[in-house]
Amino acid sequence: MLPLTLNNLCFAIDGRTIIDHVSVEIGSGPRTIILGSNGAGKSILMRLCHGLLRPTAGTLEWRSGNGDPRRRQAMVFQRPVMLRRSALANIVYGLKLAGIDPTERELRARDVLEAVGLAALADQPARVLSGGEQQRLALARAWALGPEVLFLDEPTANLDPGSTRDIESIISAIHAAGTKIIMTTHNLGQARRLGDEILFLSEGRLVERSPVERFFREPASTEAAQFIRGELPWQ
């Protein structure tokens, strides 16, 4: 279903432009990091890509292929949203909506719980798990769907360093298993660790797109250079 092509994509709320003529083609393969300061429009852009919001102007196209693109992507939000049921049932719920066979749902759910290290907590109510566990569960629920593309909106923004490491290694595993990762962050270290290419967003505009290594070595835009200096003032 990739590439995903954005063409002069715009989004405005109450006449205020939030996403401003973004044009880009996001291909399969490299992990794409959408980077930018708070309020740059990262979350809104991601919701537009995932289809939760409708652009006010411009277009967004998935390569036509087999099946409905909406069904072949998943998203994990900054704050995990857990249903009031067990960890396992949260994953089974997603699989049910995806039309997976009843007999296969639980098998798959147990597999992903195992993969994210939550097998022992399968029967715990999801909402009483810790923040880090809930975010791992959210990743498992998304991963279980076998998405071609996984959107992650600041998945570690509210977590401690230990949980952040867990989440990052799960994201790497999902990438290694063949899912395209598109992730927002405002954390430069994370962008470096997890990213292959950077889309740098500033005030709703896409000001730069570079491979990670070049982005940090020689940012092409003044906005990006300022952002890097601001976040890493000791450099």
Added chain:
Amino acid sequence: MNDLTQAFAAAFKLIGRLDPELLGIVTLSLEVSVTAVMIAAAMGLPLGAALAVERFRGRQAIVVLLNALMGLPPVVVGLVVYLLLSRAGPLGSLGILFTPTAMIIAQSILITPIIAALSRQTIEDAWREYEEQLCSLGARQLTAALTLLWDTRYSLVTIVLAGFGRAAAEVGAVIIVGGNIDGVTRVMTTAIALETSKGDLPLALGLGIILVGLVITLNAAASLIKEAAQRRYG
């Protein structure tokens, strides 16, 4: 003072020996109000869920109306149902005025808006939290509504219990459409209202004690359920 003590003693005696008259009144009360609350829940919960997840023109007006209907005076509901069911009324041919059925209808009308309005609020709060996640997982409106009904089930039970409490305790509607006929439509509240004026204080007091006990039990059950669910499911 002495009268009062005697009346209380007599009331407790009535309860203690399961006086058949008292028991009959309590049983009918429960039958009427439980049936009414089941009907009200069957209509009010889906209505509340639909209003919570659907966005359509006129929705806000319905929500405001529903909130206003929560405060419907029972006597007015009784009067309207009376007019509908009276011999000259549009539904007069049914011949159900002054029967428990009429009382059930009146109480259902009284508490359906309460259940609908309160559940709309609860479900909409949950929807605000769940909406993006459920849409991301591909849930349509109906699936979302059912998911929310299930996920808020403990809060909804307490809402239904509140509706039941209101039905069991109201007097205005059932006295008009039921008529307080001995052994047929005499329920706790109408009996209290009329026996007091007739001077049968022990029966009125006995029923009053049971009614207060019922209301306290319901409220305790509601908060226990809510608390247990909060602890268990977060």
